[in-house]
Amino acid sequence: MGAPLVTAADVRDWDPGDGRISTPSAARAPARSADVPPRPAAALPPLAPDRNPPMPDWSEVIEHFREGLIVCDADGVVRHLSPVAERLLPEVTVGELLAASGVAGLCTPGAGGEFGHRGRRLRVREVPLSAGRCCRYVEDVTESVARADALLAERARSAFLTVVGEKLGNPLHPDRAAAAVVGLAVPTLAEVAVLVLASRSGRARWWRATRADDEAPNVDSGVLNAVDLPAALDEGLAGVEPHTLDWLVEQAIEAGWLPGLDAVDVSVRVVPLPGRDLPAGALLVARRSTRYDDEADVGLVRAFAARAGAALTTAVLYRDQAEVADTLQASLMPVEPAEAAGVQWGTAYRPAQAGLRIGGDFYGSYRLPDGGSVFFLGDVCGKGVEAAVFTGQLRQCLQALHRVESDPGRLLRLLNDTLLETTLAHGQGRFATMVLGVARPRRDGGLTLTMSGGGHLPPLVLRVSGEVEPVALSGMLIGVVPDPRIGEVTVELAPGETCLLYSDGVTEARGGRRGDEQFGAERLLRALDGCHRMPAPALAERVEQMTRDWLAHGDHDDIAVLALRASGPHSRPNRHLHAVPTLPWPEEGAGARTR
Amino acid sequence: MTFTVTYAQQNGVGACLRLAGELDTSTAPELNAVLDRLTKRGERHLLVDLAELTFCDSTGIAAFVRGDNQAAARGGWLRVTGATGRVERVLRLTGLAEVLGYQPDTAHPTSQSAP
Numbered sequence: 001m002g003a004p005l006v007t008a009a010d011v012r013d014w015d016p017g018d019g020r021i022s023t024p025s026a027a028r029a030p031a032r033s034a035d036v037p038p039r040p041a042a043a044l045p046p047l048a049p050d051r052n053p054p055m056p057d058w059s060e061v062i063e064h065f066r067e068g069l070i071v072c073d074a075d076g077v078v079r080h081l082s083p084v085a086e087r088l089l090p091e092v093t094v095g096e097l098l099a100a101s102g103v104a105g106l107c108t109p110g111a112g113g114e115f116g117h118r119g120r121r122l123r124v125r126e127v128p129l130s131a132g133r134c135c136r137y138v139e140d141v142t143e144s145v146a147r148a149d150a151l152l153a154e155r156a157r158s159a160f161l162t163v164v165g166e167k168l169g170n171p172l173h174p175d176r177a178a179a180a181v182v183g184l185a186v187p188t189l190a191e192v193a194v195l196v197l198a199s200r201s202g203r204a205r206w207w208r209a210t211r212a213d214d215e216a217p218n219v220d221s222g223v224l225n226a227v228d229l230p231a232a233l234d235e236g237l238a239g240v241e242p243h244t245l246d247w248l249v250e251q252a253i254e255a256g257w258l259p260g261l262d263a264v265d266v267s268v269r270v271v272p273l274p275g276r277d278l279p280a281g282a283l284l285v286a287r288r289s290t291r292y293d294d295e296a297d298v299g300l301v302r303a304f305a306a307r308a309g310a311a312l313t314t315a316v317l318y319r320d321q322a323e324v325a326d327t328l329q330a331s332l333m334p335v336e337p338a339e340a341a342g343v344q345w346g347t348a349y350r351p352a353q354a355g356l357r358i359g360g361d362f363y364g365s366y367r368l369p370d371g372g373s374v375f376f377l378g379d380v381c382g383k384g385v386e387a388a389v390f391t392g393q394l395r396q397c398l399q400a401l402h403r404v405e406s407d408p409g410r411l412l413r414l415l416n417d418t419l420l421e422t423t424l425a426h427g428q429g430r431f432a433t434m435v436l437g438v439a440r441p442r443r444d445g446g447l448t449l450t451m452s453g454g455g456h457l458p459p460l461v462l463r464v465s466g467e468v469e470p471v472a473l474s475g476m477l478i479g480v481v482p483d484p485r486i487g488e489v490t491v492e493l494a495p496g497e498t499c500l501l502y503s504d505g506v507t508e509a510r511g512g513r514r515g516d517e518q519f520g521a522e523r524l525l526r527a528l529d530g531c532h533r534m535p536a537p538a539l540a541e542r543v544e545q546m547t548r549d550w551l552a553h554g555d556h557d558d559i560a561v562l563a564l565r566a567s568g569p570h571s572r573p574n575r576h577l578h579a580v581p582t583l584p585w586p587e588e589g590a591g592a593r594t595r
Numbered sequence: 596m597t598f599t600v601t602y603a604q605q606n607g608v609g610a611c612l613r614l615a616g617e618l619d620t621s622t623a624p625e626l627n628a629v630l631d632r633l634t635k636r637g638e639r640h641l642l643v644d645l646a647e648l649t650f651c652d653s654t655g656i657a658a659f660v661r662g663d664n665q666a667a668a669r670g671g672w673l674r675v676t677g678a679t680g681r682v683e684r685v686l687r688l689t690g691l692a693e694v695l696g697y698q699p700d701t702a703h704p705t706s707q708s709a710p
Binding site for chain 1: 689
């Protein structure tokens with residue numbers, strides 16, 4: 001680039017008003033150089049007389065003021081009136097007393113010197129002049145006040161929406177979210193706000209908030225049959241904002257939602273609350289003071305509805321997911337063993353992820369047609385949901401297979417083949433360790449247990465003598481190889497004797513004094529010493545309690561315990577039947593015998 | 596809880612892995628990753644030395660079973676050897692010692708399928 005044509009220094013002294021820019025002249029330029037006084041009057045060559053600056057004609061200047069001027073003399077008589085003042089205040093006349101104009105605001109203006117006059121907002125300031133005279137400057141501030149008001153209103157609206165956003169937050173419960181929505185709408189948006197949720201199975205629930213003076217709004221709720229919903233809300237729930245505004249009031253009154261409000265002076269609006277596909281609900285707002293005509297006002301109601309809709313949608317979504325999770329969870333929880341003659345069952349279950357309530361340990365029992373029971377306890381590899389789902393499959397397999405095979409060894413092999421087939425199909429090594437047995441009552445009140453082992457910890461037997469015997473039962477994991485070696489054993493339980501099955505969560509619990517010591521089989525054996533008289537439920541609970549006491553910290557594997565006690569010849573009716581009041585049916589035990 | 600996998604090529608048998616420390620939910624993914632890498636590389640025979648392994652839970656067992664299944668899909672196998680103490684007991688209890696226990700003659704392709 002070459003040298004700049006004009007530098008900043010050149011420009012600084014230029015007077016754009018003297019015409020030099022439009023007609024640059026080399027001859028004139030030196031006249032304005034730095035060593036010449038800036039006031040040109042004397043130094044400049046004389047100009048034509050008409051170029052001389054004229055004396056200002058003040059009245060002409062004043063005419064172009066935005067403010068109107070009213071000059072009064074010491075007696076308060078108007079002596080001068082500028083055209084603007086004349087236009088703003090036609091009542092004021094020159095030569096008459098200002099007070100006679102009847103414009104009260106001129107003499108005693110309100111706060112900030114403002115007063116309303118002929119639909120305009122005027123601001124007046126009074127300035128004393130010499131000789132007791134006085135000038136009033138009158139400005140029309142209608143537009144700027146309106147702009148300021150609009151700004152303030154907009155600020156209030158966004159502040160309100162911010163509060164709404166914070167208060168609605170991330171609600172996890174649709175009912176609480178609905179109550180919060182109507183509560184927030186009053187009093188800012190309405191005197192009465194009614195929220196109707198999208199109907200579920202033909203019923204629509206509604207929440208209503210009404211203003212209670214100086215207090216939190218009153219919130220109540222109810223249910224309507226979907227067919228009884230006012231038509232306007234039907235429209236709202238379909239995602240349409242009703243157009244026929246007049247009928248809204250009647251519909252709301254008919255629904256009984258506007259107690260104490262008169263149809264004549266109430267303004268009502270209905271807006272949909274946006275949801276995922278269809279609206280989550282519809283909001284009806286009603287108030288007396290100002291109608292919902294202003295576009296900004298209606299916009300605020302819509303913006304509020306958008307936030308409320310988002311909050312409700314989240315809450316509904318969460319509720320639906322929680323319901324699904326609960327249902328699935330319930331189906332994966334171990335089912336308590338079926339009542340069976342001669343057997344007293346005891347169980348304990350503590351999943352590693354307590355919040356989940358399900359895990360990789362499982363137990364259960366099914367009654368056999370011959371009066372015996374199949375029972376099982378086991379552990380699948382892994383923890384948590386994935387493991388729990390596998391235990392569910394396992395239990396379903398057993399439930400089906402025990403109907404075709406009641407010999408424990410053959411049943412376990414069948415299960416092995418079934419699992420092997422499904423796990424191979426899914427390409428992942430899924431397997432379980434388990435003990436599976438059949439308990440058959442003996443005439444003397446004892447039990448004969450035939451058990452098969454699939455690579456699980458061998459059961460323990462608590463004899464009447466107080467001895468605790470490990471059962472010699474071995475075998476291979478279920479679901480790993482075709483034709484696994486399955487251990488089989490028969491154990492006789494005399495009345496009062498107990499067989500205890502448990503998962504490795506018990507023996508591998510880490511804790512103790514050092515914090516990382518395993519509970520171990522030896523310690524379990526010693527701990528069971530003297531427990532042989534305990535009822536099965538108490539024994540199972542005790543084993544779980546001991547394990548928990550041993551655990552140093554919360555982290556542990558799934559824990560499952562299943563105890564079977566030979567309940568003896570005289571304890572046939574089970575505990576649950578005792579709890580039921582005697583019914584006038586002839587044979588209480590008949591049902592149990594025919595099973 | 597520490598766990599390490601050391602890899603050593605062994606002539607005649609295939610890849611040999613030496614495990615040390617505790618094998619459980621938190622460390623099994625590491626073993627799975629190594630086994631996956633070896634299988635992908637075409638190693639058909641994996642020998643896992645457990646002499647220095649002090650603990651093994653069901654996820655560890657699962658890793659062995661999974662490794663064997665993957666190797667078997669390519670006509671190979673995974674075998675464990677040298678287990679002592681608790682690890683040996685777990686393998687015996689679960690019957691896995693019979694399935695995955697290394698017998699020197701399982702190296703011969705003819706006896707692969709024998710448990």
